Amino acid sequence: MRNKAKFHSTLCKFSVSVLLTALCSCMADTQHLAFLPIGNDGWTHADTLTYTIAPQEGYTYGGISLLLHTEGYTYENIALGVTIRQDTTLLYHEQRSYRLDRSAPKSGIGRRCDYTLPIGNVTLCDTLPTTIILTQQIDQPVLTGIREVGISMSKPLPKPGEAVWKVEW
Secondary structure, eight states: OOHHHHHHHHHHHHHHHHHHHHHHTOOOOOOEEEEEEEOTOOOEEEEEEEEEEOOTTTOOEEEEEEEEEEEEEOOSEEEEEEEEEEEEEEEEEEEHHHHHHSSSSSOOTTTTTEEEEEEEEEEEEESOEEEEEEEESSSEEOOOOOOEEEEEEEEEOOTEEEEEEEEEE
């Protein structure tokens, strides 16, 4: 009985990894996609998420988005400090606030939702490494319910007013 449960667990993990690989491979315009986990204790004001991205040869203009995976996140908004540097040059620094759509019915375990939050189009030099630093700026000492935050670099993002996508589980 124990071996059967172990087999099903391994099969489930394998299936999820194949599904994620297939989904990421469908995004042909995405040059870089990286996720950093948030600990079970939550995300405090002292915590920073730092993404270091190697030079993207032949790719000088990119749309940058945040990918927010939540499970049981109880707030309807999020505010983040976003800093983008290439080598020692500051390209972008701003506090971004997003209102999360809570109107759609939730499904799955723990009300899991995935959000794509656009930062904007940033001109990047294709010979320099890029560093993106995120800090949480909401008026709560600790944010819980965020499982991981990702960075996506792709073709230029839609103009304001154009639709952005959200995936619900």
